[in-house]
Amino acid sequence: MNHIRNFSIIAHIDHGKSTLADRLIQRCGGLADREMEAQVLDSMDIEKERGITIKAQTAALQYKAQDGTVYNLNLIDTPGHVDFSYEVSRSLSACEGALLVVDASQGVEAQTVANCYTALDLGVEVLPVLNKMDLPNADPENAKAEVEDVIGIDATDAIPCSAKTGMGIDEILEAVVAKIPAPKGDPAGPLRAMIIDSWFDSYVGVVMLVRVVDGELKKGERFKMMATSAAYEANSLGVFTPATLPRDALRAGEVGYIIAGIKELKAAKVGDTITLEKKLPNNQGPASKALPGFKEIQPQVFAGLYPTEANQYDALRDALEKLQLNDSSLRFEPEVSQALGFGFRCGFLGLLHMEIVQERLEREFDQDLITTAPSVVYEVVKGDGEVIQVENPSKMPEQGRIEEIREPIVTVHLYMPQEYVGPVMTLANQKRGVQMNMAYHGRQVMLTYELPLGEIVLDFFDKLKSVSRGYASMDYEFKEYRASDVVKVDILLNGEKVDALSIIVHRSQATYRGRAVAAKMREIISRQMFDVAIQAAIGANIIARETIKALRKNVLAKCYGGDITRKRKLLEKQKAGKKRMKQIGSVEVPQEAFLAILQVED
Numbered sequence: 248m249n250h251i252r253n254f255s256i257i258a259h260i261d262h263g264k265s266t267l268a269d270r271l272i273q274r275c276g277g278l279a280d281r282e283m284e285a286q287v288l289d290s291m292d293i294e295k296e297r298g299i300t301i302k303a304q305t306a307a308l309q310y311k312a313q314d315g316t317v318y319n320l321n322l323i324d325t326p327g328h329v330d331f332s333y334e335v336s337r338s339l340s341a342c343e344g345a346l347l348v349v350d351a352s353q354g355v356e357a358q359t360v361a362n363c364y365t366a367l368d369l370g371v372e373v374l375p376v377l378n379k380m381d382l383p384n385a386d387p388e389n390a391k392a393e394v395e396d397v398i399g400i401d402a403t404d405a406i407p408c409s410a411k412t413g414m415g416i417d418e419i420l421e422a423v424v425a426k427i428p429a430p431k432g433d434p435a436g437p438l439r440a441m442i443i444d445s446w447f448d449s450y451v452g453v454v455m456l457v458r459v460v461d462g463e464l465k466k467g468e469r470f471k472m473m474a475t476s477a478a479y480e481a482n483s484l485g486v487f488t489p490a491t492l493p494r495d496a497l498r499a500g501e502v503g504y505i506i507a508g509i510k511e512l513k514a515a516k517v518g519d520t521i522t523l524e525k526k527l528p529n530n531q532g533p534a535s536k537a538l539p540g541f542k543e544i545q546p547q548v549f550a551g552l553y554p555t556e557a558n559q560y561d562a563l564r565d566a567l568e569k570l571q572l573n574d575s576s577l578r579f580e581p582e583v584s585q586a587l588g589f590g591f592r593c594g595f596l597g598l599l600h601m602e603i604v605q606e607r608l609e610r611e612f613d614q615d616l617i618t619t620a621p622s623v624v625y626e627v628v629k630g631d632g633e634v635i636q637v638e639n640p641s642k643m644p645e646q647g648r649i650e651e652i653r654e655p656i657v658t659v660h661l662y663m664p665q666e667y668v669g670p671v672m673t674l675a676n677q678k679r680g681v682q683m684n685m686a687y688h689g690r691q692v693m694l695t696y697e698l699p700l701g702e703i704v705l706d707f708f709d710k711l712k713s714v715s716r717g718y719a720s721m722d723y724e725f726k727e728y729r730a731s732d733v734v735k736v737d738i739l740l741n742g743e744k745v746d747a748l749s750i751i752v753h754r755s756q757a758t759y760r761g762r763a764v765a766a767k768m769r770e771i772i773s774r775q776m777f778d779v780a781i782q783a784a785i786g787a788n789i790i791a792r793e794t795i796k797a798l799r800k801n802v803l804a805k806c807y808g809g810d811i812t813r814k815r816k817l818l819e820k821q822k823a824g825k826k827r828m829k830q831i832g833s834v835e836v837p838q839e840a841f842l843a844i845l846q847v848e849d
């Protein structure tokens with residue numbers, strides 16, 4: 248065990264974590280140059296395109312240190328985005344050390360701080376490295392000062408490097424073996440292995456990534472899950488290099504995979520402890536106490552997903568089930584909307600997660616979807632004292648039957664250069680934020696706010712980026728449910744309430760947002776053969792009205808005689824547009840209209 252080092256790389260998004268991981272793998276001979284794709288650790292297509300790691304992966308590397316000793320290094324990749332922060336803490340809990348990558352040209356940013364605190368909380372040794380030293384505007388002294396000022400850890404020995412040119416890679420590996428402690432644990436004790444991650448592979452079933460803490464598991468041995476007592480045989484086990492490398496056993500201190508013919512992801516619950524099923528002749532047997540597990544992750548953002556064609560409902564359910572095989576944080580349950588018919592209410596970790604799921608459904612499963620505006624979960628105290636959770640605005644009880652509505656509040660850390668403090672504060676105030684703290688770190692400022700999550704899921708991140716020209720970064724965590732004067736605003740088309748369009752907003756913004764949504768809908772819905780009235784209402788009280796005047800001329804009349812190609816183009820465009828239309832009553836409503844609230848400016 249003395250020659251094992253388990254470590255992760257943590258960083259703010261885009262500071263070069265994946266590139267550095269690839270470099271380390273390459274340096275340790277895990278991959279021949281020609282096999283090396285741009286980003287080996289990001290395995291899914293969408294991740295590659297977006298450059299975001301959404302599933303933590305791992306690589307077992309062999310490194311011969313300068314003193315000649317050969318070390319086994321286990322590198323565990325972590326995602327960088329706030330939506331996936333629980334995966335960071337999961338990966339880190341399997342490690343004794345972490346490389347904190349800071350882009351030397353950017354300095355410390357919000358997630359550098361958040362991820363580093365997660366590591367320090369877990370007692371992980373943090374080694375700062377200053378990446379992108381090849382850039383002309385790299386300023387390592389400033390980056391070091393920020394690490395010390397903001398995070399409060401010693402950065403004297405921070406290693407300057409460039410994941411791009413390879414500079415500093417050997418120094419990093421030497422620091423990993425010298426400064427990160429070897430794993431502790433009892434190699435002779437009863438087996439205890441923690442499931443760090445699990446996913447579904449269509450050939451072998453469930454694959455579990457585990458960190459063995461005590462004892463060992465041999466190929467062919469039977470083991471059980473301590474939470475459920477369900478037992479399985481370890482058909483195959485080994486490590487990732489990052490390619491799979493089968494082994495005969497996984498021993499204390501190691502990180503590797505187990506395949507045991509498990510069919511359902513639910514059976515291999517992340518955070519659970521694996522131990523032997525029964526006592527063996529060598530007196531090895533089941534452990535009596537499980538390792539401390541992880542916090543369950545709860546979806547924070549909900550939206551309705553509906554097929555554009557009713558006969559696609561089963562196909563959508565199949566697609567969601569398949570996605571869930573590899574994404575245990577995705578939740579869904581059947582839902583019926585008067586306007587949209589049969590569909591599903593889905594729960595996501597955040598907006599990025601929602602976008603990724605939507606994109607995968609469309610691209611990998613060829614689904615045509617209508618998505619409703621994202622909403623958070625409200626706690627509603629009814630007149631009779633009963634407390635219910637409301638995930639869908641249209642399910643909000645009538646006002647007269649509500650005693651109190653509580654909304655989720657999060658603590659947000661906003662991090663930006665001084666010159667953007669003004670606009671960022673204005674934005675946070677508009678979104679009903681309450682300022683808790685403001686701290687200066689050189690030219691950078693950290694603002695801490697308490698903000699309703701409902702405001703954040705709409706478009707806070709995009710607005711933050713736009714008011715700070717991309718320089719501000721953020722990180723948030725759930726704080727509590729708090730009583731709030733929020734109301735449901737309904738949208739009516741020709742007098743009929745469209746349930747899928749209901750939104751929940753603060754009373755002080757209800758009139759404004761109701762009007763803005765009605766106006767936006769008027770722009771989005773094209774003219775029909777009759778007048779269409781769009782109204783916004785709180786209960787029976789109409790707060791806004793817009794009218795779309797009836798269409799008088801045929802579309803084709805817009806084309807001047809004879810130009811066949813233009814005419815055809817126009818028709819084709821209409822046909823394509825139709826695909827995403829939903830007939831509501833007698834009105835054709837395009838998909839975009841269901842997201843009108845996202846397009847409203849404050």
Ligand SMILES: Nc1nc2c(ncn2[C@@H]2O[C@H](COP(=O)(O)OP(=O)(O)OP(=O)(O)O)[C@@H](O)[C@H]2O)c(=O)[nH]1
Nearest residue numbers: 261262263264265266298299300327379409410411
């Ligand atoms: N010039 C320069 N560019 C680098 C260096 N390291 C990474 N990059 C570039 O910075 C960008 C982000 O790098 P990634 O490795 O994808 O960043 P990441 O932190 O893994 O990002 P996520 O996986 O999205 O969290 C890419 O365009 C890299 O090519 C470096 O040392 N020098």
